Structures are given as C-alpha cells and as structure tokens.
Amino acid sequence: MSRVVTTWLEVTAAEQVRPAGPPRAGGVVIARVAPDGALNRWFYEQVGADHRWTDLLGRDDAAWQRHAERRETWVATVRGERAGYAELLAGDGEVEIAYFGLLPAFQGVGLGGHLLTLALRRALDLGSRVWVKTGTLDGPHALANYEARGLRAYRREQSP
Secondary structure (H helix, E strand, O other), X not given: OOOOEEEEEEEOOHHHOOOOOOOOOOOEEEEXXXXXXXXXXXXXXXXXXXXXXXXXXXOOHHHHHHHHHOOEEEEEEEOOEEEEEEEEEEEOOEEEEEEEEEOHHHOOOOHHHHHHHHHHHHHHXXXXXXXXXXXXXXXXXXXXXXXXXXXEEEEEEEOO
C-alpha cells in the first residue's frame, strides 16, 4: 500500500481567495442548512465512502446531532438533488473546513470550485484564518482545487 501524504492549507485574507467560475451544471443552489445530524451523517458516509472516511462511522444519532450543532453546514444541490457539502467549524478566530466534498455524479462540472469559493468567503466572515486538511486518499482534484482557490500549503506529512 502506498504512503498517504496529508497537506494542511490556509488562507488568511479575502483578497487571497481566487473565485471559481460558475459551475457547468445547471440548477445549482448552495444554502446553509439547519443543524441536522442525519444529513451530516448521510453526506459523510456518501462522500467519504471512496476516500476511507471511517473515524466517525460508529457515532450514534445523538452524537451526529451534536456534531451538526457545532458547525455550519452548507449543501449544494443540482436541480434539487443533493450534490455536495461543506462543514465549517469556527473557534478561536479561525475556521476549519472540517469536511468538504461532492458526490461522484457531480464531480468534474466545476461545482467543487464554486462550493469552495462560497465556503471560503463565509469562513472568512467567521474568522481571520481558514484552514483545511486534505490527503492523497481524497479525490484526485481536491488539493488542486484548494490551491486554485488561493489556499497555501503550510504543512505536509507522509504516513510511515
């Protein structure tokens, strides 16, 4: 098995954000949703299935609800169908993009860059530093999307 490389990236000012163009999919709506643990669990399981997201899988419904209540969740839909999400976790003047991703059917149409642009702008309203962690197990375009939106790598680690 190949080693996993994890990269931490950050942005510290709105002028550093490089907006993506509009998505090539029609009928895109991105909206903040009320805390709903079942929704966060669904996205975590669906988006994370191909990327070995397993650390939260054993949580019960109450734990997922507490998870949802501690963060802002933004959901992208395409013609009413769930397409992707971003979870923003604010604290101590900074914001982590704790989870971010698209369902496979909606990848490759510019939706990820569009959603990330919105998430970064909102996160910078909540704090002066926004950071995210990604790894080589994530989608093949995740790191490139983060860098294209203006996030800069500040740390990298390789698993043993």
